[in-house]
Amino acid sequence: TWTTEAFVEEAVREVRARIGDKRVLLALSGGVDSSTLAFLMHRAIGDQLTCMFIDQGFMRKYEPERLLKLFDQEFHIPVHYVNARERFLEQISGVTDPEEKRKRIGHEFIRVFEEESKSLGPFDYLAQGTLYPDVIESADTNIDPKTGERVAVKIKSHHNVGGLPKDLRFKLVEPLRKLFKDEVRNVGRSIGLPEEIVNRHPFPGPGLAIRILGEVSAEKLNILRDADLIVRQEINRHNVYSEFWQAFAVLLPIRSVGVMGDQRTYAYPIVLRFVTSEDGMTADWARVPYDLLELISNRIVNEVRGVNRVVYDVTSKPPGTIEWE
Numbered sequence: 586t587w588t589t590e591a592f593v594e595e596a597v598r599e600v601r602a603r604i605g606d607k608r609v610l611l612a613l614s615g616g617v618d619s620s621t622l623a624f625l626m627h628r629a630i631g632d633q634l635t636c637m638f639i640d641q642g643f644m645r646k647y648e649p650e651r652l653l654k655l656f657d658q659e660f661h662i663p664v665h666y667v668n669a670r671e672r673f674l675e676q677i678s679g680v681t682d683p684e685e686k687r688k689r690i691g692h693e694f695i696r697v698f699e700e701e702s703k704s705l706g707p708f709d710y711l712a713q714g715t716l717y718p719d720v721i722e723s724a725d726t727n728i729d730p731k732t733g734e735r736v737a738v739k740i741k742s743h744h745n746v747g748g749l750p751k752d753l754r755f756k757l758v759e760p761l762r763k764l765f766k767d768e769v770r771n772v773g774r775s776i777g778l779p780e781e782i783v784n785r786h787p788f789p790g791p792g793l794a795i796r797i798l799g800e801v802s803a804e805k806l807n808i809l810r811d812a813d814l815i816v817r818q819e820i821n822r823h824n825v826y827s828e829f830w831q832a833f834a835v836l837l838p839i840r841s842v843g844v845m846g847d848q849r850t851y852a853y854p855i856v857l858r859f860v861t862s863e864d865g866m867t868a869d870w871a872r873v874p875y876d877l878l879e880l881i882s883n884r885i886v887n888e889v890r891g892v893n894r895v896v897y898d899v900t901s902k903p904p905g906t907i908e909w910e
């Protein structure tokens with residue numbers, strides 16, 4: 586019978602046999618796949634593993650800090666933290682087109698990854714949290730004709746743009762490749778990953794940069810981060826986090842008139858986007874209780890400077906997409 590303990594033991598054995606005394610690089614994203622992978626690889630090969638976390642500056646409030654703390658204090662796995670916030674923001678400054686934004690973020694990710702892996706390396710292998718469904722798609726890899734090994738030509742970073750340069754085409758080690766998402770979650774749980782990582786809603790690679798419509802600025806990022814945190818706090822407090830496929834805030838780059846005390850305001854609206862879905866391909870807008878909407882709306886308007894209006898998105902997918910960009 587399949588147990589998570591047996592899986593971990595077997596995977597550790599396999600990784601040790603395959604890697605020997607070689608060095609492995611792992612790009613941590615904070616999701617359940619890469620976190621579980623890091624734990625497993627570290628157990629197998631200890632300090633032959635280098636975990637790298639690239640902070641683009643587009644994550645949710647407190648998430649980079651939490652991730653680093655978890656790895657440092659709970660797992661005792663060293664993480665090489667790359668603060669790339671400024672350079673990512675610079676790359677997309679003035680850019681309003683959604684596809685152009687994604688492309689630039691993806692390319693910058695590859696550039697930072699390349700620089701950092703060269704300065705920390707050399708590495709023989711790249712550890713990736715490839716799951717069974719990704720193996721079948723096999724889009725990001727080549728097979729080395731001599732050895733039959735899978736070789737990374739892209740890194741699995743949810744960006745889907747930009748290949749790795751030729752001299753950085755790592756051999757892959759993919760200990761999760763036989764697992765489905767639910768099984769990874771069980772493994773993650775059994776090794777002590779907190780529920781907030783195990784059950785985390787999907788989060789796009791370009792992060793909050795595609796939830797700020799049009800031009801992204803440090804000011805708008807701060808506003809959206811604060812509004813988004815309130816959304817998460819309230820749905821957690823009401824124990825409804827896992828009822829949604831995703832539940833998040835979007836910032837629109839327009840302003841509307843409002844009134845606060847006896848002052849006229851002219852500020853941004855926040856859109857609440859809560860959906861239910863099986864796989865993200867189609868989705869339904871969630872029938873959230875009015876009381877919860879009211880609470881979230883009141884808190885955002887009262888606590889987040891720069892926002893004076895909250896609206897709820899009642900569009901399903903199709904024809905709407907889940908994200909707004």
Ligand code: XMP
Pocket residue numbers: 687742743744787788789790791831865866902905906907908909
């Ligand atoms: P849409 O907006 O196309 O999103 O309905 C479907 C699902 O995919 C996620 N998404 C992304 N995930 N990189 C990702 O890793 C991306 O660029 C990206 N864009 C959308 C979205 O959050 C939803 O779960």
